[in-house]
Amino acid sequence: MSLETGPRPGRRTSALGGVLAALFLALALSAPAEAAEAPNHPFIKALISGTEGIPPRAKLQAPCGVGVSPEGDIYVSDYPRRSILGASLPAYFPDNGACGLATDPFNIYANYWHGGVVNVATGVISSDPATGVAVDPVSFDLYINHGTSIAVYAAPVDPGDEPAFEIDPGAAGALEEGFGIAVSAFPATAGWVYVADAGDNTVKVYDPEAAQPDEPVQVIDGAGSAAGRFVSLVDASLAIDQSNGHLFVVDNVQPGFEHPLAAVDEFNAAGIYRGQLEHAIVHGEPTGIAVDESLTATKGRIYVTSGNGSSIVIPPTGGPPASEQGALYAFGPAGAGQTLEVTTSGTGQGSVASSPAGIACPGACEAELNSGRVVTLTANPDSGSAFAGWSGDCSGDASCQVTLSAAATVDAEFGPAPPALGADASGGGGAAGAVEAGAGQGAAAVAATLKLGRPRVEADGTVSLPAIASAPGTLIATATGLRRASTHIGGAGSATLRLRPSRAGSRVLAKSKSGRLAMRVAVAFKPSFGGAESVVGKTVTFKRMSREKR
Numbered sequence: 421m422s423l424e425t426g427p428r429p430g431r432r433t434s435a436l437g438g439v440l441a442a443l444f445l446a447l448a449l450s451a452p453a454e455a456a457e458a459p460n461h462p463f464i465k466a467l468i469s470g471t472e473g474i475p476p477r478a479k480l481q482a483p484c485g486v487g488v489s490p491e492g493d494i495y496v497s498d499y500p501r502r503s504i505l506g507a508s509l510p511a512y513f514p515d516n517g518a519c520g521l522a523t524d525p526f527n528i529y530a531n532y533w534h535g536g537v538v539n540v541a542t543g544v545i546s547s548d549p550a551t552g553v554a555v556d557p558v559s560f561d562l563y564i565n566h567g568t569s570i571a572v573y574a575a576p577v578d579p580g581d582e583p584a585f586e587i588d589p590g591a592a593g594a595l596e597e598g599f600g601i602a603v604s605a606f607p608a609t610a611g612w613v614y615v616a617d618a619g620d621n622t623v624k625v626y627d628p629e630a631a632q633p634d635e636p637v638q639v640i641d642g643a644g645s646a647a648g649r650f651v652s653l654v655d656a657s658l659a660i661d662q663s664n665g666h667l668f669v670v671d672n673v674q675p676g677f678e679h680p681l682a683a684v685d686e687f688n689a690a691g692i693y694r695g696q697l698e699h700a701i702v703h704g705e706p707t708g709i710a711v712d713e714s715l716t717a718t719k720g721r722i723y724v725t726s727g728n729g730s731s732i733v734i735p736p737t738g739g740p741p742a743s744e745q746g747a748l749y750a751f752g753p754a755g756a757g758q759t760l761e762v763t764t765s766g767t768g769q770g771s772v773a774s775s776p777a778g779i780a781c782p783g784a785c786e787a788e789l790n791s792g793r794v795v796t797l798t799a800n801p802d803s804g805s806a807f808a809g810w811s812g813d814c815s816g817d818a819s820c821q822v823t824l825s826a827a828a829t830v831d832a833e834f835g836p837a838p839p840a841l842g843a844d845a846s847g848g849g850g851a852a853g854a855v856e857a858g859a860g861q862g863a864a865a866v867a868a869t870l871k872l873g874r875p876r877v878e879a880d881g882t883v884s885l886p887a888i889a890s891a892p893g894t895l896i897a898t899a900t901g902l903r904r905a906s907t908h909i910g911g912a913g914s915a916t917l918r919l920r921p922s923r924a925g926s927r928v929l930a931k932s933k934s935g936r937l938a939m940r941v942a943v944a945f946k947p948s949f950g951g952a953e954s955v956v957g958k959t960v961t962f963k964r965m966s967r968e969k970r
Contacts, residue, residue, distance in 0.1 A: 644693025901925030
C-alpha cells in the first residue's frame with residue numbers, strides 16, 4: 421500500500437490513526453511474563469521475523485529502525501523494501517531505504533540511510549545527509565544528526581522549515597563522526613542531547629541551554645561494559661528510558677564482519693554502566709532501538725531490530741537467503757538497581773574486575789546492577805605486588821561475592837610482593853634483592869596509590885571529596901563543567917578536595933529542573949618523588965542551593 425502525500429493533519433488529529441494507520445502492525449504480544457528477578461532486561465522473544473508464519477507483507481528482510489508511538493504502536497523500517505512494516509513509502513530518496521525512525525503523537529519521521537529526513541505523511545524536512553533522527557518527547561521538536569552538527573526544528577515541523585538553531589560541536593572538533601541521536605526528558609537530564617561519535621567511540625552529551633552548547637556536558641566511553649569500552653559506534657543507535665534517564669547504546673562488537681554481533685549496553689543518568697541486554701543481536705549496521713514509553717501493559721519494554729543486512733541463521737525451506745532475514749526483538753524492563761563501588765588501597769598496585777561486567781577498576785570503579793544480583797569481584801595484583809585482602813562489604817583474601825540487596829562499597833588492598841623463596845638474602849639477586857634495593861630507595865620504589873572517599877555537599881554548594889594517598893604529592897581534579905581543583909599532601913595520609921562547578925557548569929545547574937548536576941570527576945595524583953601518576957574516577961553531584969543557604 422503506497423502512501424499519498426496530502427494536507428497535513430491538524431495538531432489535534434493523530435496522523436497515526438488516519439492516513440498512516442496501515443503503517444503499523446497490531447502485534448499480538450502474547451509473550452511469556454517477564455521474570456521478576458532477571459539479571460538485566462530479560463529477553464522475551466522475536467516478535468516478528470521472516471521465518472514466522474505471518475502475512476508476507478509483514479515479514480522483515482533487513483529491519484534497521486524502530487519507533488514506538490505514545491499509544492504503544494510499533495513501527496519498523498525495512499531497508500530493502502523501502503517500507504515501514506510492509507507498507508511502501510513514497511520514493512523521496514530513490515537511491516536509499518529508510519532506517520532511523522522517530523515518532524510523536526502526530527507524526528512519523530524517517531531517516532533514509534545516510535540520506536535525508538522526511539515526515540512520511542507530508543514530505544521532505546531535510547535533504548542533507550543525516551545519520552540519526554529523534555523527537556523531544558515533551559516539546560515534539562525534531563532533532564537531526566548531520567554527522568558533525570545537530571539541527572533542531574521547532575514543532576510543528578513542516579516541509580520547507582528551517583532549523584530553529586544548531587548545535588555545532590564539530591566546529592571545535594568535539595564531534596567527529598556522529599551516529600544516532602536521543603533526547604532526554606528525564607528531570608535530571610531534561611533537554612540533553614546524546615550522540616554517538618565513531619571518531620573516538622564515545623557518546624557525547626550536549627545541553628542546548630548551556631552557555632556553551634557546543635561543548636559536551638558528559639562523555640560516556642563504555643567503561644564497565646564487557647569490552648571495557650565501546651568497540652565501534654559506526655551506524656550506532658541510541659535510546660533513552662524517559663522514566664529513569666537510562667541510555668541504551670548499540671555497539672558493533674565485530675566491526676568488519678558481514679553479519680556482526682552487536683551489544684546493547686545500558687548506562688544510568690550519571691553515565692555509569694548499568695548492564696547489557698543479555699541476548700546477542702545479529703545485525704548488519706545499523707540496528708534500531710526504541711523504548712516503549714506508552715501507558716500500556718508494554719511500557720518499559722526495549723525493542724531492537726536485527727539490522728540492515730542481518731540474518732536469521734536457519735531460513736525456511738525455499739525462503740529468502742539468510743542475508744535477507746531479519747527480526748524485531750523485545751526485552752522486558754529491568755528491576756530496581758543498586759550501586760556497587762570499588763576502591764583500591766595499599767602500597768602495591770592492582771586491578772579489580774567483576775562478573776557480571778560492570779567493574780574494571782581502575783577505569784570503571786562504580787556500577788549499577790539489578791537489586792539482588794550476586795556480583796563476584798576478583799583482585800588481580802600487578803607484577804611486583806600482592807593482594808592483601810578485602811574490606812568494606814567483603815573481607816578476607818579469597819574472591820569476593822556481594823549480594824546487592826543495598827548499595828555496597830568494597831576496597832581491595834594491594835601491597836608489595838613478598839620475597840621469593842630461596843632468594844639470596846644478601847641482595848645478590850632474585851626477588852629479595854629487588855625488595856631490599858627498593859627499600860633503600862625510599863617511597864620512589866613503590867608506586868603510589870590513591871583512594872577516594874564519599875563526596876559531601878557543603879552548605880555553600882561546594883562538594884568536599886576526601887582522598888587518601890600512600891605518598892606525598894599533588895591531587896588534581898578535572899571534569900567538564902568543573903573548576904580545576906588541586907591540593908597538596910605533605911606525606912602519606914589524607915586531604916580534601918573542594919570542588920566547584922565552572923561558569924558553564926553553574927549555568928547548567930541553574931537551569932536543571934531537578935536542581936542537581938552530576939558529573940564524572942577524574943582525580944589525578946602526582947607523587948612528589950616522580951613515580952607513576954594514578955587517576956581515579958568519581959561521580960559527584962552538585963545541588964542548587966537556596967539563597968538562604970548560600
